[in-house]
Amino acid sequence: MVDILITGKPIDTQACINMASSPQSGGIDVFIGTVRATTKGKEVVRLEFEAYRPMAVSEIKKITVQMLQRWPLHHIIIHHRTGILKVGDVAVVIAVSAAHRDAAFDACRYAIDTLKQTVPIWKKEVFLDGEEWVAAHP
């Protein structure tokens, strides 16, 4: 099963893990991306995530197709949050299951690394003394 969600509501991490589990799966690898308190020494007040939703879903779908071609996986769950997030909030959950752990680890790593490069989602870091769209400028 592949389940992709871009949501303005809090992500249910346990539900993602439950969806990824199956009797055939000997391993579920879960990546949870959370909001960090500081960036380059500056205190983060909040993050604001924005998505180009239909294209983001389509680009995540492409990642899952590539994953299924490269690794013998059972389930792939990718949920990404949008809107205003505070320190510690969950921004993304990726849960990948396979019969053995190597495929699950490698595929999960591939998913988050590729998502960060290709999926049209943006985050703005809001600091005490200003704000910045991440990666926008050289």
Place this chain on the structure above:
Amino acid sequence: MTINILAFGIAKEIVGGASTSADLPSHTTVAQLRRRLEEQYPQLGKLASYMIAVNNEYAATDSLINEQDEVAIIPPVSGG
């Protein structure tokens, strides 16, 4: 033809809204659209990079744009 162009992230701030429009000749390429946008919004050219998406796909610079296409400015992504 008039093209409506969606803008996201920092591009939304640069164009001053969630979308902008451009009057272009028919058979315009993505490269021509980029030139037009950078003339109108010089701050776009100062970004680390940006892509144009056509109908929810990243478009090559020689792709043609049609009036009914959904066109979007995609500044550097930073999800995850």
